[in-house]
Amino acid sequence: MKHKVMMPKNFHITDILECGQCFRFQRLDDMHYLLVANGRALHVKQNKNELEFWYDGNPLYEAEFVDIWVPYFDLGRDYAAILTKITHDDPVMQTAANFAPGIRILAQDPWEALISFIISANNRIPQIKQVVENISRRYGTHISGENYAFPTIEQLAAATPEDLRQCKTGFRDKYILDAAQKAAAGMISMRRDVDTSTDDLRKTLLAVNGVGEKVAHCVLLFGYGRFDTFPVDTWVKRVMEQYYFDGKPTTPAQIHMLAQERFGPLSGFAQQYLFHYIRTKGE
């Protein structure tokens, strides 16, 4: 059973999935992707005037679409209003946003985001995707065909370092286990609606071995929907130094201050447009 909705403004499935925020998807065809999230394998097909969603294996009902996938794809948010604000008097942001105006920040699971971005450290996106896939197949619950859910905290907490290494985690095996241990012990809430300030949440994330400022910001943004964050990786550092700091060397702290001044509570959106633009424009 397919679910169809009218084409939302500022929604482009390629921009959304290929912009580097999410790792569990594959392109089946132009404008047609298979995504694993929320314990489901979901087909997403973007047509001229409509979006189609359907599960790989079982029916997708209206109520479930509304409860799970509308929030996941952030369909209730007015991205045109966001773009108007962050591009105001900012030609750099205008260029970045025009490059991929269909980006939306997905409402991902905090636990999956935490592990995924621990894996992202000193790694390339194709390999991050491969390692997350390996871990899901080894520890996650089967969904359909070749699709496995991302493992739960308990499923990963039961892993051994040797086992994890077989998933090609490299030196990050101990980091993943530390995250699983702390999560299982309840030291970090894995609820998106947790009532904790962004800064306090950030500090608890930094307590995990293998989580520094950049990974913490990514988990806050993509896993907890904290849009007042601004992950600074090599690409964002590059684009910010080049266009906002007159080519001068800059620290992440300085970049955070400028982002807070300029983009405030919309920093996370701004960061994703900039990241995708600088990383992809040359291709």
Added chain:
DNA sequence: ATCCAGGATCTCC
């Protein structure tokens, strides 16, 4: 073959 990747950590100053 050497270098590097959505970084983090450890060491040494």
Added chain:
DNA sequence: GGAGATCATGGA
């Protein structure tokens, strides 16, 4: 606190 080396893995 800042600079440098090191960390698995695999692709260029």
